[in-house]
Structures are given as C-alpha cells and as structure tokens.
Amino acid sequence: MTEEIIIAGFGGQGVLSMGKILAYGGVMQDKEVSWMPSYGPEMRGGTANVTVIISDERINSPILTQFDTAIILNQQSLDKFEKAVKVGGTLIYDPNGLTRLPERKDINIYAIDATEKASELGLAKIFNMIVLGGFLKIKPIVSDEFLRKGLEKSLPARHHNLIPENEKAIQLGKTLIKEIHKN
Amino acid sequence: MKELRLMKGNEAFAEAAIRAGADGYFGYPITPQSEVMEYLMAQKTEERTGMVTLQAESEIAAINMVYGGACCGKRVLTSSSSPGISLKQEGISYIAGAELPCVILNCVRGGPGLGTIQPSQSDYFQSTKGGGHGDYRLIVLAPASVQEMADFASLGFDLAFKYRNPVLILADGAIGQVMEKVELQPQQPRLTMDEIKKNTPWATVGRANGRERNFVTSLDLDSLRMEKHNHDLQAKYRQIEENEMRYEALQCDDADYIFVAYGTSSRLCQKAIQLAREEGIKVGLLRPITLFPFPKKPLEDLSKRVKGMLVVELSMGQMIEDVRLSVHDKIKVEHFGRAGGMIPSPHDIVDALKKQIIGG
Numbered sequence: 001m002t003e004e005i006i007i008a009g010f011g012g013q014g015v016l017s018m019g020k021i022l023a024y025g026g027v028m029q030d031k032e033v034s035w036m037p038s039y040g041p042e043m044r045g046g047t048a049n050v051t052v053i054i055s056d057e058r059i060n061s062p063i064l065t066q067f068d069t070a071i072i073l074n075q076q077s078l079d080k081f082e083k084a085v086k087v088g089g090t091l092i093y094d095p096n097g098l099t100r101l102p103e104r105k106d107i108n109i110y111a112i113d114a115t116e117k118a119s120e121l122g123l124a125k126i127f128n129m130i131v132l133g134g135f136l137k138i139k140p141i142v143s144d145e146f147l148r149k150g151l152e153k154s155l156p157a158r159h160h161n162l163i164p165e166n167e168k169a170i171q172l173g174k175t176l177i178k179e180i181h182k183n
Numbered sequence: 184m185k186e187l188r189l190m191k192g193n194e195a196f197a198e199a200a201i202r203a204g205a206d207g208y209f210g211y212p213i214t215p216q217s218e219v220m221e222y223l224m225a226q227k228t229e230e231r232t233g234m235v236t237l238q239a240e241s242e243i244a245a246i247n248m249v250y251g252g253a254c255c256g257k258r259v260l261t262s263s264s265s266p267g268i269s270l271k272q273e274g275i276s277y278i279a280g281a282e283l284p285c286v287i288l289n290c291v292r293g294g295p296g297l298g299t300i301q302p303s304q305s306d307y308f309q310s311t312k313g314g315g316h317g318d319y320r321l322i323v324l325a326p327a328s329v330q331e332m333a334d335f336a337s338l339g340f341d342l343a344f345k346y347r348n349p350v351l352i353l354a355d356g357a358i359g360q361v362m363e364k365v366e367l368q369p370q371q372p373r374l375t376m377d378e379i380k381k382n383t384p385w386a387t388v389g390r391a392n393g394r395e396r397n398f399v400t401s402l403d404l405d406s407l408r409m410e411k412h413n414h415d416l417q418a419k420y421r422q423i424e425e426n427e428m429r430y431e432a433l434q435c436d437d438a439d440y441i442f443v444a445y446g447t448s449s450r451l452c453q454k455a456i457q458l459a460r461e462e463g464i465k466v467g468l469l470r471p472i473t474l475f476p477f478p479k480k481p482l483e484d485l486s487k488r489v490k491g492m493l494v495v496e497l498s499m500g501q502m503i504e505d506v507r508l509s510v511h512d513k514i515k516v517e518h519f520g521r522a523g524g525m526i527p528s529p530h531d532i533v534d535a536l537k538k539q540i541i542g543g
Contacts, residue, residue: 060456
C-alpha cells in the first residue's frame, strides 16, 4: 500500500498540521511516511500545501507531481491540483468559497461541508480535523487507534485536553463526506 | 534503545548535533535552514548539555566563531544556505588551511546571487572544488533523507576530527524541510578539557605548562614551508579519497542504464526508476554519498557494463563533469536538470533518459 496525498488550501486552515497528524498516525501504525510542505513564495502569497506519503515500503521521492488523493480547500488549489490527480484517483473538496466545481470524470470526487459545519458549531479550529475524518472515511489508511496516538505525538502536552474534541471532529467528518461522482 | 521520531531534516540535523556532543553552534538565519538554529534555541542547549548556541551578527562572524572554537579543539558547527555559505568561504579557506575540524551545513537554494528559496544543487562546484581561495578540499557529505541528515551530523564530526579537516554537509531545501521518520542515537557526552587535551594535542587550550606551545594559523610567509604544507594537505586529501569514499548503488545489477544523482535528485530518480521499469527499461541509480571524495571507481566499473548514464541534478550541470572524468568518455553521459529552485517530475526524468540516452 502506498497512498500519495496532497492537501492544499489557505494558510491558517490547518493544512500543514492536518498532514502532520496524518503522518504521525502513519508512523504510529509502523508505516513509512513523508511530509513535504510548500515553504516557498506560494506560502507567502497565502496558499499552503503539503504532500503526505504513507506507505508499507521505503518511500522514494517525497516530492511528487501526481497524487492518489487531492484534498482541496480553496479555488486556487482546485485550479492547480485537479489535473494532478491520477486517473482513478480521489479528489475531496470543501465547496465553501469555490466558484467552479471539479469537472473531471475519470476520478472519484467527494465533497465535505467542513467550513460550514465548523462555523455552525462555532469550532473553526477543528475544521481541518473534520476534513481529515472525511478523508479517512474514504481511505482508511490509518486506524482511529493509531490516529489518536498520532494526535498525542504531534500536539504538545499542554494541548492534550483538546484530543477528545479533535477525535469527535474526525468522527463528524466521517458522517459528513458525500459522494459527488464515482469513476 | 532506539528512539524513533518524525522530524524535519533541519531539526534532525540539529538534534543529532546536540547528541553528538557538540560544544557550539554559531549561525545566522536564512531560508531554507533557519529551523536549525530555531530548534537549538528552543532546546536551550546551554541548559541541556552546556552547548553554546549563538546567533552571530553575520555569516562572516559566525564562521570566524567556528574558527575560534575549532582552534580550541571544540566540536563546533555552523549552518546556512547558499548566499550565506558564499559569505563564509574566506573563513572556510582559513579553517582548511589551518587544518581544523568543524561541520558546516549548506541547505542549498537556487542561485546565483540571492536567487530563490527553493531547493537546488547549484553549489556543487563551490562545495567540491574549493569554494574559497587556495588548494584545499572539504569532505563533502550529501544526505538524501532525514535519517542521513541526523547520521551525518555525528559522522561529520568523526571525519572532521579524524582528518583535521572541515566537513561540509551539502543538503538542499527539500531535505531540510521534509519530515520523515528518524532514528536518533543516544546522547554522547561533551568532551572534558582533559579529553580535549588528550585527543587533540594540537589544540590551543591555555597555558602550555612545560610542553611546546601550540600554534594554529594558516599564515606562513616562508614559501618553501608553505609549499610543503600544500604537499601535506594534498597527501591528506589522497588518504581521504582512499578511505572515505561512500556511495549507494540501487538496482544496478541488471541495469542497462544508470542515473547518477545525489540528495533530492536521487530520491526523484528512485521514483523514475520505478516508472521506467514498469515500461521495461532497466535503469539503476548510483548515488554518491560523498561528493568529495567522489565515487570514481564504482562509476568507472559500471561504465564497462552499461550503455549510458544520465546525470540528474538540480542545476545546469556540475557533477556531470566529475562523472565524465570518471568514465573517460567510454559511454554516453548526459545531463538533465532544472534550475533556480524548479524540480523536475520523475516522468520528466524518464523522458530525458529515453530522449538523451536511449534514443540519442
């Protein structure tokens, strides 16, 4: 099993930390992982993305141009990465703020109303965990048990009281994601 | 007991330096390696092991602090990225001339000039052919993973002290920024003053107390003596070439073609190998781990049984010169790369192999 993922959105949406928690979950489950952030000028322009690879084998390149799954959280990222999903791959998007929806017919497309749900609950900070839950529903590559261990590892001890809330958001994401198009 | 962590390359290097018993880090921030000093500062190294972590007023000050610490037999290091490493070249030449040990990390970004902040490998010439003035060489280690960023911090100190020579760790923005699993070595205690006096009898450690005084300098106005010093340096470099050459050969046994690449490029090539072999093209990878000493012999041996080599670099073509010198024009050797912080896709690399080597 090798899952090559790009998570892309605005800075501040928790894109990098979502990737980090997923990667840590992978480490806890004894997988090979890599987490490669965008740190260049695009980051300074407000968009952020991270490539996460989780695999049973030694990972060759941490830098990729094609992905099994793209998790898309803003319009710029959709424009940039919709075409980077492998044929038969998966695209997950949050429709909030999108002016154009994904158009490809040769991939599987899912939507998750995470922004709306998070603001409805007044919990904007756990937005990214809702999205992560949605992803894990479609691609259960890291189990709940190991994801919890990943949360413990990636969050500083003073924030460990927030873990139950994060876990609830992950479960919420699993119920929220819906299929838009099946290849 | 092994300790497994998920870390950025820059952080792993910093943590491994602490654990290798480093006495001092002197640096000045620059993307993409600022996490090295950030991490050391956050670790409060002075409380943890007594290691000094100091942000100097400039790169030039930082390298001269390294020079000073190295004179005293201390395990000292610095890190920077391309433009900052250029500023340090005078100091590095002095340190090489005075035959002092230290570790220098260059997390290369696109150049020339201030360039970009994205990963690049365009400092190969500077790293392996001198860099500063004078006939000298650095031992150059090229990590291709976070694990090697950690491992080479301690290997770097070992080699630096074994040969009394600066060791350059030539990484790039991607290796510095990526997070991977890393296994860390246990903490090694910092050397005591008695141990330093015993291990490095040349060090300037204060009063001589009866022994002949130690004198550390790169200056000698007597040309004949300076020529002899140069011969001694060259003899040392030949010894390093004999003992310390390191490389990794992946899927070379049945290969018709070879990628030659180090650092981030070598990771891209591993993906390219997977893609090419799915199409039935038998290609392998020769990854130099030491860029000086360069793996001439393994390349020469491979050239006797493969049809061609593609040298993949994040530059306009620098290491290719050493590859060509190693294989003596016996087979086709071409370069493929992107510059300025751009990164080729593994598909581009396979296409280049087909176009420039197989079909060319």
